[in-house]
Amino acid sequence: MKVGFIGLGNVGGKLSGSLLRNGIDLTVHDLNRELMADFAKRGAKTAQDPAQLMRDCDAVITCLPSPAASDTVMQQMLPEIKEGKIWMEMSTTDEAEVRRLGGLVLAAGGAAVDCPVSGGCHRADTGNISIFAGCDRATFDRIAPLLKTMGRRILHTGDLGSASILKVVTNYLATANLISCCEALVTAKAAGMDLNTTYEAMKISSGTSFVHETESQVILNGSRNISFTMDLVKKDAGLFQDVADRNNVPLEISPMLVKIFADGIERYGERCYSPDIIRRLEEATGLDILAPGFPAEMSDDEPEELGYEVIPQGSAQTQAAEWSDYGA
Known part of the structure; x- marks a missing residue:
């Protein structure tokens, strides 16, 4: 699968770095040309604009600072969306807005997912962050390998928009x-x-x-x-x-x-x-809240591991597994 990534900032740069590090065919785009040049040196392809990225890739991931930025990017990508294309929104955004934009993608024949992350930039850097994913189950199964490359604990939260609700809750x-x-x-x-x-x-x-x-x-x-x-x-x-x-x-x-x-x-x-x-x-x-021996930045000392799907407690899937174990 050819993957595009738009937004190479604090979080996006680390998530896309995990894709690149693990051999995914990656093309990137960002308004900051220096960030794009750095990814090109590391082996990624670059796109001049979001439209080219959607045209050339099977799945395009956006990780942007605001709903307005996501809307701007989507308007550029929309003419290139057709059956088989996937939009994955990893920004922290409004669930009503992601459903609106996702509706445009679905109407054009594509698939849409909101899949924000949680767990800190230090874990995004090592591929050990948690990821929520809101979409139909068939789409989730298609993108699961990508999610398991970028994160460790992957939770399918339900329909499009559900992941964004849970992201702002957490x-x-x-x-x-x-x-x-x-x-x-x-x-x-x-x-x-x-x-x-x-x-x-x-x-x-x-x-x-x-x-x-x-x-x-x-x-x-x-x-x-x-x-x-x-x-x-x-x-x-x-x-x-x-x-x-x-x-x-x-x-x-x-x-x-x-x-x-x-x-x-x-x-x-x-x-x-x-x-x-x-x-x-x-x-x-008038107090200084300082103490010796603490780090200036957080780092993840856990080794990078392939991600796995988290099954909600009490769900039909966990109950089926429990009955299977009982029968065994």
């Missing part, structure tokens, strides 16, 4: 957890606790989480570099709030998170790393 949880970790670290410091000891207490307790075990480390280092910026948090939090509003869910914590990051952007700029939101509390208390 990003909301990560954002809430980041704010709670910031508050916990500052409160511990204010109470006279050693921050190295505090980190370990949080890690080995019921209070631990993926966010604590990654982002708290770069907070304590002082770099706050998680390759994710405040403007992206604000965008994702807004997408989650939109899902809740469309479904008449009266959220209480979500609006507070949106407000906190809007304030962080006003103070420090939209391209400031998201864990630097702790500066609001550092400034309010």
Whole structure:
């Protein structure tokens, strides 16, 4: 299968790098010509525009910063979409918008998938990130080898758009957890606790989480570099709030998170790393939340492995497997 990839930024560059590293026939496109040149040096082909990419490839993956960017790219690709072509949207985007754009692809005879990732840029770099995929089962089976090359845990979430809902749900949880970790670290410091000891207490307790075990480390280092910026948090939090509003869910914590990051952007700029939101509390208390021995950036020390499909607990597939084991 010939694969095209549009968007070679923090996440897209790493996901497409996994495809290239594992021998996939890859053609790339990005507005940044230097990024394209780097991929060309590593063996990828390059396309001048999204239309050429869709014309020349069987599947085209987009990993872009906003729904508006995805729409712009889709308008260029659409005349080249026909039966057999696949569009895979790996951007974090609005589920209503991905269904609208996917509907255009389906009407042209192609197949559409929303397949955002979760687990941090350091895992995207090693092919060990998790991927959600929303599409019909037949399409999922066609693209599964690509997903298992870019990620480790692959979850078929249901119809087109379902993966985007779950992506913003999980990003909301990560954002809430980041704010709670910031508050916990500052409160511990204010109470006279050693921050190295505090980190370990949080890690080995019921209070631990993926966010604590990654982002708290770069907070304590002082770099706050998680390759994710405040403007992206604000965008994702807004997408989650939109899902809740469309479904008449009266959220209480979500609006507070949106407000906190809007304030962080006003103070420090939209391209400031998201864990630097702790500066609001550092400034309010006069405390520096720093400790020795923590890395400036996260790295994935797990070996790259071929991905596998995650089967939801209680699903018909898991029940069939359980009955098969019982019969054996």
